[in-house]
Amino acid sequence: MSRLQVVSGKGGTGKTTVAAALALALATEGKRTLLVEVEGRQGIAQLFETEALPYEERKIAVAPDGGEVYALAIDPELALLDYLQMFYKMGGAGRALKKLGAIDFATTIAPGLRDVLLTGKACEAVRRKERSGRFVYDYVVMDAPPTGRITRFLNVNDEVAGLAKIGPIHNQAQAVMRVLKSPETAVHLVTLLEEMPVQETADGIAELRAARLPVGRVIVNMVRPALLDPADLELLGTVERSSVARALSSAGLGGARRGGHAERLVDPLLEQAREYAERYALEAEQRAVLEDLGLPLHELPLYADGVDLAALYQMARELRGQGVS
DSSP states (O other), rough: OOOOEEEEOOOOOOOHHHHHHHHHHHHTTTTTTEEOOOSOOHHHHHTTTTOOOSSSSSEEEOOOOOEEEOOOOOHHHHHHHHHHHHHHHOHHHHHHHHHHHOOOOOOOOOHHHHHHHHHHHHHHHHHHTTTTOOSOOOOEEEEEOHHHHHHHHHHHHHHHHHHHSHHHHHHHHHHHHHHTTTTEEEEEEEEEEHHHHHHHHHHHHHHHHHHOOOOEEEEEEEEEOSSSOHHHHHHHGOOHHHHHHHHHHHSSSOGGGGGHHHHHHHHHHHHHHHHHHHHHHHHHHHHEEEETSOOOOEEEEEEEOOHHHHHHHHHHHHHHHTTTT
16 A cells, blocks of 8 residues: 555535545554645544644554554744745745745745645655654655646646756655556545546546656546336336225325325426436446546545544545555
8 A cells, every 4th residue: 555645525515524534444453654745625523523733743643553644724924934944944045934924925926836846745744754763654645636637737846846946945845646557546536426536537547647657547426326126216207106006005105095195206206216217327327437547446425414523534444444545
């Protein structure tokens, strides 16, 4: 399993939730995982029902078998201060620049610089070791930008390395790309069984492959439970209204004393069944498209009442049960 797990997906597919569940799944059996947020939305803090994350690595959960999940919300301004101190020993001068607003100005007018700092900080966590030589984190999971800009986000250091031919900026950019384009990294795409998210997933995978970035798995989120099996769906078109009415009456949902109440339920019930059959067929088509992409495919169920902390742990168990560990 790659040590840097990047999770992307079309907006609304639940990529942050999947990233959090993946971090928990990887942290089992005594492992230590760092869950990184780069978009400043504090979605991780909400999922784990904790206070807003600062720009520091903080333990937010304990996984089964004693594993630990840490989290970090990367602030581009503070990451730039780290960068200035690391390569130019500008600790005090960097803080003075921040007070003058220069740091905020630099990260705002140069979006590419923000991405360099965000990816660089995550890769630094991947490479960091203890004095014993052991990696500080067994895995780093990044809740990354949406599919539409994930390739440019991850590939920005390639562009920077080409612009800065020598010096620490060039060396840092190359070091980051060595991690991102190696087997140490896997980029996972989260989708739904709907046409637009599936198409965006396919397009995103093609872009990642063209940029020689390592694609990992496709995770289908919010999968509805199967209410009817294929054999029942095939019989749907042959069902007679009278048979349905009799079955409803036998179940105590009508009869003469209720003025044919069961009869009035038949049409709405058959309409719901037809709608379900149409949705089932559409989902089967989209699942086939995803299977043709040639990547490991995993599915997570829909939680009708929303995802709380208990559901998050259940999602982690689902992922482990499907071999994501």
